[in-house]
Amino acid sequence: MKINDKFDPGHYLASDTRYDKMQYRRCGKSGLLLPLLSVGLWHNFGHTDNLENGRNILRTSFDHGITHFDLANNYGPPYGAAEENFGRLFQQDWKPYRDELILSTKAGWDMWPGPYGTLGSRKYLIASIDQSLRRMGVDYVDIFYHHRPDPDTPLEETMAALDQIVRQGKALYVGISQYQPAEADRAVEILRSLGTPLLIHQPRYSMFDRWVEGGLLDVLEKQGVGAIAFSPLEQGILTDKYLKGVPENSRMVKDGRYLTKDKLTPELLEKVQHLNEIAKQRGQSLAQMAVAWLLKDPRITTVLVGASSPKQMLENIGCLDNLEFSPTELNEIAKWI
Numbered sequence: 074m075k076i077n078d079k080f081d082p083g084h085y086l087a088s089d090t091r092y093d094k095m096q097y098r099r100c101g102k103s104g105l106l107l108p109l110l111s112v113g114l115w116h117n118f119g120h121t122d123n124l125e126n127g128r129n130i131l132r133t134s135f136d137h138g139i140t141h142f143d144l145a146n147n148y149g150p151p152y153g154a155a156e157e158n159f160g161r162l163f164q165q166d167w168k169p170y171r172d173e174l175i176l177s178t179k180a181g182w183d184m185w186p187g188p189y190g191t192l193g194s195r196k197y198l199i200a201s202i203d204q205s206l207r208r209m210g211v212d213y214v215d216i217f218y219h220h221r222p223d224p225d226t227p228l229e230e231t232m233a234a235l236d237q238i239v240r241q242g243k244a245l246y247v248g249i250s251q252y253q254p255a256e257a258d259r260a261v262e263i264l265r266s267l268g269t270p271l272l273i274h275q276p277r278y279s280m281f282d283r284w285v286e287g288g289l290l291d292v293l294e295k296q297g298v299g300a301i302a303f304s305p306l307e308q309g310i311l312t313d314k315y316l317k318g319v320p321e322n323s324r325m326v327k328d329g330r331y332l333t334k335d336k337l338t339p340e341l342l343e344k345v346q347h348l349n350e351i352a353k354q355r356g357q358s359l360a361q362m363a364v365a366w367l368l369k370d371p372r373i374t375t376v377l378v379g380a381s382s383p384k385q386m387l388e389n390i391g392c393l394d395n396l397e398f399s400p401t402e403l404n405e406i407a408k409w410i
């Protein structure tokens with residue numbers, strides 16, 4: 074029996090105060106507003122995870138105005154599990170709130186065996202969105218992404234598939250992820266010519282990974298496309314959790330596929346320690362400062378955090394209490410990133 078088979082649905086009534094504090098930013102030049110924080114289901118929503126905990130992470134998020142939940146076809150483990158588990162939660166909790174939610178999913182990484190279950194062909198993307206909708210038990214997603222560039226499929230084909238998915242009513246908007254500035258620029262032009270504007274780009278961006286500052290954000294601003302920053306906490310490194318060793322319940326121990334212990338060098342920990350001190354002086358935690366630091370750039374529409382507990386999510390939302398940085402603080406931070 075999977076852990077999730079023991080799951081007791083309970084009953085959910087969203088908080089009346091859910092829109093009191095969250096702020097929303099316009100996504101590029103679109104009509105869509107997104108919350109300053111969004112929640113991702115990459116980890117903690119697989120069949121090996123406790124679904125009740127996942128349910129409480131999403132409830133806590135929505136109760137504080139986080140209207141955007143981000144998925145992908147292969148989030149799990151196993152692949153598809155996060156969408157399946159979200160589908161169960163959707164039936165129990167979210168169905169009455171569908172029109173208050175922005176759901177996204179993606180295709181691009183390996184998903185099923187053979188040549189049609191990966192990368193960027195029309196064949197893969199159209200089949201994948203149909204599978205995702207079935208797993209999630211929804212009629213449409215709000216945003217459908219091409220998850221990573223495909224060097225061998227013509228960009229025209231991949232973008233035409235995104236356009237087709239919108240025209241079929243399976244997604245309202247489209248996005249791209251991990252595209253470099255020049256290919257993102259070209260994707261925007263192709264989509265514009267097809268009549269389906271690119272809504273959003275999803276790049277990795279944190280205080281320790283600033284590649285987007287080298288041109289991508291300029292392209293997005295010029296083209297009126299929004300940006301959603303993923304792994305803003307460097308999967309947990311930009312928090313105080315690894316400062317006194319590696320906790321047993323951390324991602325590094327529980328699921329070391331993408332976050333390995335060799336990342337925690339003495340040099341990196343020294344930087345984290347200094348950033349943690351600056352955060353304390355600002356009266357916030359390092360996780361809160363890491364999110365706020367990304368939001369100081371108005372081109373960042375929303376910061377896409379993960380959380381392994383409702384408590385972490387609450388802490389991250391607490392960044393809203395201090396989003397301003399003095400020039401001195403920015404200079405201090407710049408020494409350690």
Ligand SMILES: NC(=O)c1ccc[n+]([C@@H]2O[C@H](COP(=O)([O-])OP(=O)(O)OC[C@H]3O[C@@H](n4cnc5c(N)ncnc54)[C@H](OP(=O)(O)O)[C@@H]3O)[C@@H](O)[C@H]2O)c1
Binds near residue numbers: 251303324
């Ligand atoms: N487009 C893409 O290619 C792509 C790639 C990766 C991710 N994403 C998206 O981005 C989302 C976020 O990515 P991510 O999970 O790597 O983001 P992250 O926010 O950098 O890391 C989240 C992890 O950090 C730890 N954490 C979070 N808040 C904390 C706090 N307040 N104190 C201490 N630890 C805290 C938790 O790990 P512990 O388990 O250690 O507690 C949590 O699971 C994903 O869910 C997915 O939707 C997209």
